Amino acid sequence: MTILQTRNLKKIYGAGENAVHALAGVNLQVEKGEFVAVVGTSGSGKSTLLHMLGGLDRPTNGTVTVDGKDIFSLKDEELTIFRRRKIGFVFQNYNLVPVLNVYENIVLPIQLDGNSPDAAYVESIIETLGLKSKLQNLPNNLSGGQQQRVAIARALAAKPAIILADEPTGNLDSKTSQDVLGLLKITSQKFVQTIVMITHNEEIAQLADRIVRIEDGLIVAR
Amino acid sequence: MNVANKKYIRQLSMKSMKAARTRNLIAILAIALTALLFTSLFTVLLSINHSVQQANFRQTGGWAHGTFKYLTHEQFDEIKTDPLINQYGLRRFVGTPDGVPFNKSHVEIGYSDAMQAHWMYCNPGEGRLPAEGTNEAATDTRVLELLGIEPVLGNKFTMTFDVDGIEITETFVLSGWWKYDEAIVANHVLIPHSRAQAIFDQVGIGSGIGKDGMTGSWNMDVMLGSSLHIEQDLNEILTNYGYQNESRSLGDNYIQIGVNWGYTGSQLADNIDPITVIAIIGLLLIIVFTGYLIIYNVFQISVSNDIRFYGLLKTIGTTGRQLRRIIRQQALVLSIIGIPLGLLTGYWIGIKLTPVILSRLNGVVEDAVSASPLIFIGSALFALFTVMISCRRPGRMAARVSPIEAVRYSEGTAYNKTIRKAQSGASLPGMAWANLGRNRSKTAITVASLSLAVLLLNMTVTFTNGFDMDKYLANVVSDFIVADSSYFQTGNFWGGDRALSEEVLSSLESQSGVEAGGRVYGKSSPVEEFVTEDYYRALYGKWNDKEALDRAVTFTEKNEEGLLAERVQLYGMERYVLDKLRVLQGDLSKLHEPGGRYVAAVYSDDDYGNAKMDSHWAKLGDTVTLRYVEKYEYYDPKSGKILDPDNIPDDQPYRHRAKNYQDIDYQVAALIIIPHSLSYRYYGTDEFIMNDQRFIQDSGTSNIMYYACDVSDERTGDMEAFLYDLTNKQMPQLDYESKSTYAAEFDSFRNMFLMLGGVLSFIIGLVGVLNFLNAILTGIITRRRELAMLQSIGMTGKQLKAMLTWEGLYYALGAVAVSLLLSIAAGPLLSNVLASMFWFFTYRFTVLPILSVAPIFTVLGIVVPLTVYRVVSKRSVVERLRETE
């Protein structure tokens, strides 16, 4: 079952002489439960692609369909609501809310949706990611690896259709990177979670079910 | 630190400053507002001082520092070169006209040089001073009006005047005139020196001095280097030439001097009133505090936002001292822009406020706004001082930063909190609340700054609300009082020559609407009582030392029992006025009877209406002997020789005693307190009241001091109009007071405070709002990425705005809550202090101003964050996420 599909996705920054074709017509398809790694050199358009997939920014051309829905047909507010229900983000620099503790950060997207969290499910995520003892801590006194695990937990908590991760291990040392990636892989399997992960590290990409290569805004090989 | 190093620091400081545009703007505004507050305060203060001084000068007749009086020509020429004298002016007095139409005015004819004329306010608005060798003269519009001469240059006028006892009639040609100023006591007719000398020759004075010791003499007005020690300087000048000012009897080298008390008087007035001093210091402190709250906050926020930058500077070897210097330099540069801005606007506001206050000060000219450089120097220094103390702590904070911590620092880690207990998850208000906790000092100071204005406003309103009209009018017991204008003027003593005429009275008494009224007869001939030596000593002991007191006791006239004679003031009152008195003991019914010989003794009370039982010696039932003196005789206490009353030497001590008199005994039927508005209105001697017939019969005089009456409500307006017309057009020497003028006076007094407090609260409110704006602005700008991230994980724009609005509301409503609590807590204290300072104050608790400010603050709390966010959110989420710190 296809959960994510792009058609001729283009993104042009600027205009005229200065125009940057960050995406030059991307066609991508991701199946449910798949763990896809997107690799490419710096500036090749990986982040731009991820932003489009998550509906953070609108493309110049083309469509993105998530769970059968053409997301750019939605208005801004609707898109935000769709995003918090269907998409979980994990960023390179964790992006946790500094004034909220670990637990509050994890359940924040669910609460923003006006729902109360599925306690058992959140519990099992916390357990899986090994955050049980840190729930009341504020992000600033967690290590980078711990913070990224909180970010992953947060992305998972709303049971999204897809998790989009932009270089989730970019700020971590290689040992911690291995741990975090391992957890990502496990959760992908355990919770049947679709994951699209960006990386420029070939070694890390090897963990994925499939590798997509991007160059100058175009997918080059499967 | 070497020079190159300093230069590098300055460059760094300027560079980092350029990066903080918004911060600079807000800091400049804050500094400007602080300077503005100082400037308006100083402008108002110095303007009041200035105009009080001006008023004094008008009363003294000029603004020269001092005068050497009654000099000869030679003495004049000798003294004028003294180096202590900066400028001098000459005046030679010629004479005064006393016949009709000048019988009521003080007009002087004389020669003044241009300098002296200028110092006496004789500045021809039209024409010029008289030219030498002509028959010209210059004068004011009042003299012309009395003469019935149109103020047209070239008009001729003739005056008859007394020159050293000789009557002279002269005709002059008008060469110039100036507007009459009623505040100046004397009116001048200035003639050229040649003409003055001709008149002196004509009456036989020549170049000498007249018999009166004044006419023809040379008077020198001088300006010295400073007004601080005029008397000392004048005496020093005299000593330089071998003259003295001790006593005429010491020799011919005596020269009389005059010191313009306008200078000393106004300085003294400022120094002695402790309430004013406390109020001024209080205001200065409030302004420093207001300025501190915002300037400190702006710098503190800016330093904590730039902490990584300072950490970086430290990593590469900048010292803490250098970092402090960077902050200080930035503050200085911002002050250079902000302070002049504040000085100008503050001066403008001060100029606008001054007349409001001046109109409340009696007899003070209203156009007297000070432009003293002191205003600007003082305000600039105070503002700079505020800026410097405000950026000290932020400077230390930058200096203390550890390079390692700085890298990890983000707003919210400033305090060592590692755990947050909440388990239920975060709500929007909860998140907003947590956000305020990130920089607690910023939150606290912003709230304090907002509260300060609200608190001040509430205090102003509480204060003016407490002005109790009933208390204030408690002493105003009649609807109208009519009398000669001198009766109402402070500093003027009513005398029998200023009585109301029967004609005026009958027209007053026949006015329709008068429900009840009565006349009061006042003293016109000397009356004495006899008191014990102890009482006498108690009475005068306050002002005299032991020696002077002993001398007074020895020489004061005594009766057979050895009691001392002491002047008294008598009232003869008609029934209506008697009934307005406050009886302490006894009753007034005996005074109502026409025949009996009864008096009421007048006791005094304090501002709060408490009778002072030691303010009179007479007790209920006492017999009082009053001595009505027809004639005194004067004698030399040493030799006992009787002196000629018309020729008493003014430098010798002399005494007087009753020669022809009549003693009458009265019984004290009541002890009473007289409302101030019905009294003589100045502190005099002991007072007794009798009824009108008794007074007329015993004193043999019937001079009416005032007429008081009550008028029916519907006729009050008519009466007011009638009296206004009477006292302004028909008989300008009369004046009146009405309950409604008191009420209006009271209202305008209250409104002045309301307006001043309102303006102050408003400006401090502006500072508070600016502080709030800065707090919200920096709060949103530094969290741009965080807010974008919240949106990326699914916070809608609406939710985000709701969260920010909650933050704004916490600030604004926090300020309301804080000021509400403080007002309630401080209420009792405030009430005691104010009630003891103002006798007409009744504390009435109110928080209405706070409650009415609440909606405004609510709107601000919502609008400010939304507007700021609107600006920030123009950039897309992705753009904001990509921003590197």
Ligand SMILES: Nc1ncnc2c1ncn2[C@@H]1O[C@H](COP(=O)(O)OP(=O)(O)O)[C@@H](O)[C@H]1O
């Ligand atoms: N908001 C933007 N404005 C202008 N150019 C952008 C913007 N975002 C990305 N780009 C440009 O688009 C290209 C692709 O960027 P990005 O997707 O971030 O690459 P990657 O994540 O693969 O390093 C780059 O050349 C980048 O400079």
Ligand SMILES: [Mg+2]
């Ligand atoms: Mg990227």
